Amino acid sequence: ELVDGLVHGQHREPRRYSLVDHVACGMLVVEDGRHGAMESSVHAGFDAPSRSNLIVERQRHGSGVLMDAWAMGEQPPEAASTVLVGDRTSIVLEPPALAALDEVRREQRNLLREFARRTGLKARFREEYVSFDEALAQAEAQPGTAVVYDATIGELDHESGGLPLDGEHVDVAGHLREAPGVAVAGPCLIPRAGAANPSLTTLALARYVVQHMS
Numbered sequence: 001e002l003v004d005g006l007v008h009g010q011h012r013e014p015r016r017y018s019l020v021d022h023v024a025c026g027m028l029v030v031e032d033g034r035h036g037a038m039e040s041s042v043h044a045g046f047d048a049p050s051r052s053n054l055i056v057e058r059q060r061h062g063s064g065v066l067m068d069a070w071a072m073g074e075q076p077p078e079a080a081s082t083v084l085v086g087d088r089t090s091i092v093l094e095p096p097a098l099a100a101l102d103e104v105r106r107e108q109r110n111l112l113r114e115f116a117r118r119t120g121l122k123a124r125f126r127e128e129y130v131s132f133d134e135a136l137a138q139a140e141a142q143p144g145t146a147v148v149y150d151a152t153i154g155e156l157d158h159e160s161g162g163l164p165l166d167g168e169h170v171d172v173a174g175h176l177r178e179a180p181g182v183a184v185a186g187p188c189l190i191p192r193a194g195a196a197n198p199s200l201t202t203l204a205l206a207r208y209v210v211q212h213m214s
Contacts, residue, residue: 014086026070
């Protein structure tokens with residue numbers, strides 16, 4: 001909104017920008033204290049069909065342990081949200097974007113099913129969207145049973161791609177094409193989110209932009 005206002009002023013006609021985020025699907029299981037309350041976080045590998053990294057975490061939970069196995073994947077470029085900026089700002093997922101995201105979600109669930117099979121977990125899958133909090137409540141009510149949850153666009157705080165580097169609005173040095181002397185830095189410059197936290201990429205881009213400021 002700040003960039004749009006700087007470049008276009010107070011024109012009310014909506015303009016379109018893209019936006020991508022990570023897509024995640026996971027499973028929670030509460031175990032009793034017999035397994036030991038060891039805290040850990042393990043990168044269990046990358047799964048190509050779902051474009052996702054599988055992370056397995058354990059943490060203390062009451063007198064027992066909470067295990068969270070989750071796949072964090074890339075929102076495909078063709079599934080980018082559309083941000084309309086004008087009189088009002090709104091974010092829209094078009095039908096083709098929803099279809100592409102559904103495909104990623106299906107593959108993530110296949111990955112989790114295979115993880116449950118290999119580890120001997122009894123897993124409860126539901127077709128409808130289940131939030132993390134809802135899944136946690138169900139896992140607490142059924143110790144030993146893994147409950148699947150989803151994180152949709154906007155829930156992981158990894159939004160990016162609104163002003164991709166060397167794209168329509170920003171040049172290769174991070175400067176606004178229509179506002180000389182103004183540079184932008186941050187996740188907005190990343191054209192694709194990948195399947196990992198963008199912190200280091202964001203810092204590297206910020207350093208890159210600063211180095212190219214006159």
